[in-house]
Amino acid sequence: MSAPTYVTDTLIAEDIDAYLARHQHKTMLRFITCGSVDDGKSTLIGRLLYDSKMIFEDQLAALESDSRKQGTQGQEIDFALLVDGLAAEREQGITIDVAYRFFNTESRKFIVADCPGHEQYTRNMVTGASTADLAVILIDARKGVLTQTRRHTYLCHLLGIRHLVLAVNKMDLVGYDQVTFDAIVADYLHFAASIGIDHFTAIPISGFKGDNVTAESVNTPWYHGPSLIEHLDTVELDATTDQTKPFRMPVQWVNRPNLDFRGFAGLIAAGTVKPGDAVRVLPSGKTSTVERIVTLDGDLDQAAAGQAVTLTLADEIDCSRGDVLAAADAPPEVADQFEATLVWMADEPLHVGRAYWLKLGTQTVSATVQQPKYTVNVNTLDQLAAKTLELNAIGVAELACDKPLVFEPYADSRTLGGFILIDKLSNATVGAGMLNFSLRRAQNVHWQALDVTREAHAALKRQKPAVLWFTGLSGSGKSTIANLVEKKLHALGHHTFLLDGDNVRHGLNKDLGFTEADRIENIRRVGEVAKLMTDAGLIVLTAFISPFRADRDLARSMLPPGEFIEVFVDTPLDVAEARDVKGLYRKARSGQLKNFTGIDSPYEVPHMPELRIDTTRESSEAAAERIVDYVLGARAEMWMPTI
Incomplete structure (x- = not known):
């Protein structure tokens, strides 16, 4: 194969208008390369850039120099260095992040994403695949179909990529043996059929030597299909449909x-x-x-x-x-509860019942995920029971949003069916999902219009509803102070109700334990009950450890602005432990009580509570007086609503 002529500065002298006119009407194909570690993904993309004459002379010189530093012998070039841009990637000889590269032929423009092969970076692969029209699944001819090959194929199919190329790479290392190629294709065909893939294009290649990459290779006379670039040039784009x-x-x-x-x-x-x-x-x-x-x-x-x-x-x-x-005559659906397929992308597992931001297109809502129905074993395709989703897990779960979403099933629309989940505290993307369908109960359950409104309830009681949310460590004094506050408000003629952590667990939440998931559900239920009580016009006091900031924020989001008052009872751990009225710290220290806040489970301190009570400097009585003064003073204008 003759060496290509590289792009030089003479391109600058070319008539720009003619150049743009020749290229502006080309179609665009987005594709990814994926597969297991060391299957040659980066090398293949480097070869495509090299053979497509998309390397400037200074880049070629740097590439040759870097290849010599990496130990490549003779005149051979390490094409992977064109793509592996991170220092860590070059040092380890692997791809970590998704690398995007651009090139074109006479008939089409391309954006190619080189996706990492390591299982721990599967989340990066999902990012690259989410916008791709086609996937090139690479297989090392010496190794055959591996676990990561199956994983990436399953994800590509799940993400709606319908054009698949099975590129059996490193054929030069197996002597361009047709039997080896046919055996790999047969093995892959069996797996692909089991997950619903009915068509793919198999090509024997050598990314390093260039066989069947941009032109037909004399080393595979038994192969009569297109080269990889010929296939990429002619495949029909989904955008037309x-x-x-x-x-x-x-x-x-x-x-x-x-x-x-x-x-x-x-x-x-x-x-x-x-x-x-x-x-x-x-x-x-x-x-x-x-x-x-x-x-x-x-x-x-x-x-x-x-x-x-x-x-x-x-x-x-x-x-x-x-x-x-x-x-107007064919609108998409609107719903707030769905079944979805999730790919979990965070090191920290899914917190069932916790609110995450769900971003679908330009829509952003708060959503909670229920316990998964099952997770999928990509090797066996078995559906396994699971209580949560761990890093790289693929599962099916139901989710509920705080307001309706305009959507279509992912199978019909990537734009209106694909979403991401974002942690509300860190703003990190923790999951990617595909909406399967809305739940029937979401379509059949509607808000009932009531003649007696929450404003009417509040006016009858001559007060503005509110939730005083007491939070702090066990033994901090939450219940004591909340009880004093309620007594004082009641004496002043206000209608109140106190929800205490221990009391609620005797009834409403008696089915919940103290795991992180159960704690999240405990607070979610309390928040819903508190909201219903404010609808009745009551002033609600809640005394719960409520250790997680995201769950307190969820309770706040259920209420109108100004009605949620967070009271942080700030007592140091050593002081709370010294009190240990119920003997809980002693049990936790001895290992008899697991997941105890402050010992082996974290407490997330409020950032900006409306009130902070330092019990080392202020008595419970004084704290209660200050809280009542805040409620009746700073919010005095709220206490006498008119109908």
């Missing part, structure tokens, strides 16, 4: 440069739209017609999937970021 679907456009932002213009900007996810089309705004359901399709280059007569546009509507209707504009 998106245009035949009903119109969908998640609204990214409201474009309002002046009082005379109000448009809704976004990327069209599916279908086509033109002026005069009837559209529906979801979740509100309001309808209008498209007036203009505005772009930087002027108005369009029609726009299709993949285009970023601003739509103006004929009517002044409420529409904002997170809403979805859709064909």
Whole structure:
């Protein structure tokens, strides 16, 4: 194979207009390379860049120098160094992060993601696969189908990648043996069929030598299919089918440069739209017609999937970021409870019942995940019972959102069916998911309109509802102070109710233990009960350790602004342990009591509580007086609502 001519500075002298005109109408293919460790993914991409003449002369010189440093002999080049950009990757000879590279041929442009092969970096592979149209699954011809090969194939199929290439790599190391190739393809075919993959393209290659990468190889006369680049050039893109679907456009932002213009900007996810089309705004359901399709280059007569546009509507209707504009006669579904398939991507396991941010397209809601129905063993495809999801686990679970989501099943729409879960404290992405379907109970359960409102209940009691949420270590004095506060409010004629941690566990939460998951569920239930009591117009006092900040924030989010008052009873651990009225610390220290807060389970201190009580400097009586003064003083204007 003749050496390619590399890009030089003479490109600068080329007529830019002619160059752009030749390339602007090319289609774009996003694909990933994945597989097990050392299957040659980075080398293959480096070869594609090299043979596609996408390396500048200074890059080639640096590559040759780096190859010599890495110990490559003779004239051979280590193509993996083009992609493995992190120092840690070069030192270890592995891929850690997803590396994106760009190249093109005469007929198509490409974005390729080199995904890591190590199991611990599977979450990075999911990131790369989430936007890919095609996956190149590499297999080392010497090793055959491995566990990570199956894992990546399963994930690619799960994430909706329907174009798969089985690239049996390093054929040069097995003497280009057809029997070896056929045996690997047969083995992979058996697994692929078991998970519902009915078609893939198998190609024998050598990324290092270049066999069947950009041109047919004389070393495999028994292979009569296309080279890898020929297949990538001609495969049909899924984007063309998106245009035949009903119109969908998640609204990214409201474009309002002046009082005379109000448009809704976004990327069209599916279908086509033109002026005069009837559209529906979801979740509100309001309808209008498209007036203009505005772009930087002027108005369009029609726009299709993949285009970023601003739509103006004929009517002044409420529409904002997170809403979805859709064909009026074929809208997507709206629901708040779903079954979903989850890929867990965090070192810390899923906390069942804890609220996470769920981001789907431009929509962001608070969501809780129930105990998984099962997890999937990617080797055997067995469905295994599980109480939670660990790093890289794949499972199916139900989830509930705090407000309706506009969605479509992931099988029908990646944009409206794929989501991520974000930890509310760290803002780290902890999971990726695919919505399977909405739950029937979500469609059949509706809010009942009540004639006697929460405002009417509060007015009758001549008070503003509130939740005084006492939190602190066991033995800090929460229950004592909360009891004193209730007595004082009651004496002043206010309608109150005290929910105490121990008392609630005798009834409502008697089925819960003290694991982290049970603690989360304990506080969730208490928050729901407290909310119902405020709907009745009561002032609710809760005295719970409630050790996790995210769970206290969830309880706060259930109430209108100003109605949740966090009271942090700040008592040092040694002081609380010295009191040890119930003997719990002694049991925890001796190992008789597991998961005890402050000993072998953490307590997350509130960042900005409304009130902080230091019991080492303030008596319970004085603290109760201060809390009542806060409630009746700072919030005095709230106590006498009118009907």
